[in-house]
Amino acid sequence: MNPTIKDVAKKANVSTATVSRILNGLPGYSEETKKRVLKVIEELGYQPNAVARGLVSRKTKTLGVLLPNVSSLFAAEILNGIEDTAHESDHSVIVCNTDSNGIRTIKYLQVLNEKRVDGIIFTSEVLKKEYYDAMIEMDIPIVLISTASYRYPLPYVKVDDKHAAYSATEFLIMNGHERIAMISGTKDDPIAGVPRVEGYKQALRDYGLMVDEQRITYGIDFGYKTGMMGMEQIINEMHDITAVFAASDEIAIGALSVANKHGWKVPDDISIIGYDNLKVAEMSIPPLTTVAQPLYEMGEIATKMLFKMINTGQTVESRIIPHKIIERQSVKRIEQ
Amino acid sequence: MNPTIKDVAKKANVSTATVSRILNGLPGYSEETKKRVLKVIEELGYQPNAVARGLVSRKTKTLGVLLPNVSSLFAAEILNGIEDTAHESDHSVIVCNTDSNGIRTIKYLQVLNEKRVDGIIFTSEVLKKEYYDAMIEMDIPIVLISTASYRYPLPYVKVDDKHAAYSATEFLIMNGHERIAMISGTKDDPIAGVPRVEGYKQALRDYGLMVDEQRITYGIDFGYKTGMMGMEQIINEMHDITAVFAASDEIAIGALSVANKHGWKVPDDISIIGYDNLKVAEMSIPPLTTVAQPLYEMGEIATKMLFKMINTGQTVESRIIPHKIIERQSVKRIEQ
């Protein structure tokens, strides 16, 4: 059995109040008793019970993180940033793999509420009304990562998707490409879908190039398979394309595979630019040029925002994080 | 303010005991009062406080998971299996990124103890004496994944590393290869290092092939860079090699990149077999032949073992999980 504060108090001949003060650095005891109590704590191997502490203090020093897919590199890097930052401030994080499943998400929100976590980070998914309602009910600080809601006033941390997609397309254009295809993910995803397609179109328009809906391919997610299917379609149906903008690195890597399978050399026969800058981007053949989202930092920033809200009780400003192009070897400069 | 069980009791004109019984499915109330209480719970939006509950029941329904590197695909898949399984049994999981750092690990163990988690899963790292001591002190169920300790009696879930490495090497031999190099990870890692090298040597010996220490390359970890450096060395110093056994998929992918950079075609000029079967293994060019560790399932199995220990209080048998060769396109059959 773990010793309790009472055991410590008894053995040190003080009250539990004094032990508590010493443990929490509050004033109200002499150096001498402090020394004595600390010695007893040491001897007993006493470790305070955080559950009891949480009950009275109404602070559990734990955060909840909701992710659609823990096993993706994307989520893993964000989670890493969150966990490191939480740890620095002595907080634990509970991971919740929502699987993009509505009822599972609601279930998690309920569990996090029952466990009285101090704050929640909600990642990479569209914020449905029912989620928002449940969150409001909980009345604790919440920060969004890589998603945003214009209907609901929750602070978020994300890159400007439209702008980032614009930059990627522009990069291709600056390298001499004029017939550029795009492999998008889910067609009507309001976060990673629509805005990226719009950024792509906008860039083409701004540089006086033709926007052709036929050059845009959609998939069922932002994964490898979507990239493979998109590239198949491009190779089979679009014969004059010189470059493709992939809406994610996984898509880009799927595209790379298919290009390779068909004997197309990247970047000599076709250029590809990705989106995200996952670790795999530098491990691909050839290393992938991509527009980077600083995932780890986004997790870090969101967590710091959350702490600010937790500690001050105030709301905090959303943050648009700058993206940047990471130039590697999947895009070729071509001369007109 | 969240309503408490008292609020519910008062509004429903019953005692808190009755509410508690209804909440926990214990006998002792009429259908009618149950209906009435449930209605009040609904109206008030009451959610039981798991912290208070945990204090009295001494069960927090949360598990702690220690991982050396959350952002690796390897860890992410194990974590995924753990989280899913825990969720099925209504438990939460706290992730702890140890960063392979001793003092950080001890710190986490302490936090998990203070938070009174019901069990711990310790992953992919050598179990030091100080960790073990801290664990014993906590006196809660613990399961190891992808690591084991012969000195300490903790149940584990892992593949037989030596055997798996043997299988990989044997696979190469069966495909006609006789001069096989190996890119290992950390030289004296007792789990993923030494046994895999031994399995490799054993296979060569068993098939009457020469074991040459010069054909083994060591790195600083089991990552991409190690693979790159190893392959550089193989290309520069070992001219008659026809196949290489990489001690991890990341190593294999690093090797793939370097081979490609030097204009060596895989598998035509050199064959490569990996280890792990991460998701990236099928995304590489060419898709990687590898010996699979069922990571997700290992997380699942370990979690179930943990629950068994938690629920029965009994110890449980360690599990050696079968590995298997996943044949893709990075190994060529050669004729003598």
Place this chain on the structure above:
DNA sequence: GTGAAAGCGCTAACAT
């Protein structure tokens, strides 16, 4: 500088 005691929200033993 220190202690007594109430209370956080719940469960469980014991009454009735």
Place this chain on the structure above:
DNA sequence: ATGTTAGCGCTTTCAC
């Protein structure tokens, strides 16, 4: 079938 009550291990107010 239902209520009373004593804790679980801690923090915190109020006394001294």
